[in-house]
Amino acid sequence: MIAVAATRGPGAESPSAADIRFNNVSVRYPNGFTGLTDVTLSIPAGQMVGIIGLSGAGKSTLVRTINGLVPISSGDITVGDYTLAPGRRQLRGRALRDLRSDVGMVFQSFNLAKRTTVINNVLMGRLHHTPAWRSLLAAWEKDDVELAMQALERVEIVSKAYEKASSLSGGQQQRVAIARTLAQQPKVILADEPVASLDPPTSHVVMRDLQRINAELGITVVVNLHFLDLARRYCDRLIGLRSGTVVFDGPGAEADEKVFENIYGRSLTAEDVLEAKAEL
Numbered sequence: 266m267i268a269v270a271a272t273r274g275p276g277a278e279s280p281s282a283a284d285i286r287f288n289n290v291s292v293r294y295p296n297g298f299t300g301l302t303d304v305t306l307s308i309p310a311g312q313m314v315g316i317i318g319l320s321g322a323g324k325s326t327l328v329r330t331i332n333g334l335v336p337i338s339s340g341d342i343t344v345g346d347y348t349l350a351p352g353r354r355q356l357r358g359r360a361l362r363d364l365r366s367d368v369g370m371v372f373q374s375f376n377l378a379k380r381t382t383v384i385n386n387v388l389m390g391r392l393h394h395t396p397a398w399r400s401l402l403a404a405w406e407k408d409d410v411e412l413a414m415q416a417l418e419r420v421e422i423v424s425k426a427y428e429k430a431s432s433l434s435g436g437q438q439q440r441v442a443i444a445r446t447l448a449q450q451p452k453v454i455l456a457d458e459p460v461a462s463l464d465p466p467t468s469h470v471v472m473r474d475l476q477r478i479n480a481e482l483g484i485t486v487v488v489n490l491h492f493l494d495l496a497r498r499y500c501d502r503l504i505g506l507r508s509g510t511v512v513f514d515g516p517g518a519e520a521d522e523k524v525f526e527n528i529y530g531r532s533l534t535a536e537d538v539l540e541a542k543a544e545l
């Protein structure tokens with residue numbers, strides 16, 4: 266391992282972490298549907314926050330406002346030094362790209378370039394920091410390759426670096442996607458249903474990776490989860506959404522069955538709990 270690696274692990278050199286603040290945020294989709302209503306909340310840097318709620322409650326909408334993927338209609342969101350605001354005050358161009366470099370995202374469907382190698386996928390996380398000619402020629406700096414390898418080590422998949430992404434299992438592909446995000450050296454990782462396509466044991470592996478990254482690197486993690494047991498087990502704090510409104514915000518330990526029933530507006534079923542679903 267080259268000397269620089271010791272001081273330049275993924276996340277290690279990120280500028281100071283970013284608090285996230287929602288101030289009276291609403292989202293109205295172009296068809297008139299209201300995705301979020303008057304959300305005010307604050308996520309201090311370094312927290313691991315789970316967003317829970319029924320399908321359609323607004324979890325993805327909330328997460329995607331943080332990196333500007335879903336524009337907000339009123340209120341504002343601050344992420345460190347950046348402010349996301351509606352209409353003409355929207356972040357654009359370079360400022361939006363800079364924000365998205367600080368805020369990495371992991372998707373349910375992994376979003377890898379399947380035909381190329383794992384390491385090439387992870388190096389995509391360095392694009393924002395790399396002149397276009399270098400990325401076009403795949404002439405990556407040695408330090409960038411080192412960073413990418415360290416990111417793969419952190420999710421314990423470095424042995425797959427030179428395999429094609431398509432040859433990996435779903436869980437392995439999701440870990441590559443997490444490594445790609447880590448290679449960005451983000452302050453925040455957004456994870457939109459990261460385990461929805463995975464089997465129960467693999468879901469735990471991926472959640473443990475996110476938890477370790479949060480604890481070891483101090484990167485804020487905001488994760489949408491369908492399964493309540495996973496949310497309680499891995500997140501410091503849960504935010505419950507119902508019809509686009511925050512109806513619970515507190516530690517997982519306080520989220521008992523009554524709280525969940527309020528968030529869901531119905532009794533829990535086996536479908537809501539990963540361990541129970543695994544036994545079905």
Ligand SMILES: Nc1ncnc2c1ncn2[C@@H]1O[C@H](COP(=O)(O)OP(=O)(O)OP(=O)(O)O)[C@@H](O)[C@H]1O
Pocket residue numbers: 294295296298299300318319320321322323324325326327
């Ligand atoms: N682009 C869009 N245009 C119109 N309505 C939308 C759009 N995207 C989402 N919605 C609606 O906004 C509501 C919230 O959607 P969102 O995807 O945030 O929910 P969710 O809680 O993440 O649900 P799921 O768990 O099913 O992904 C839903 O009723 C959805 O149909």
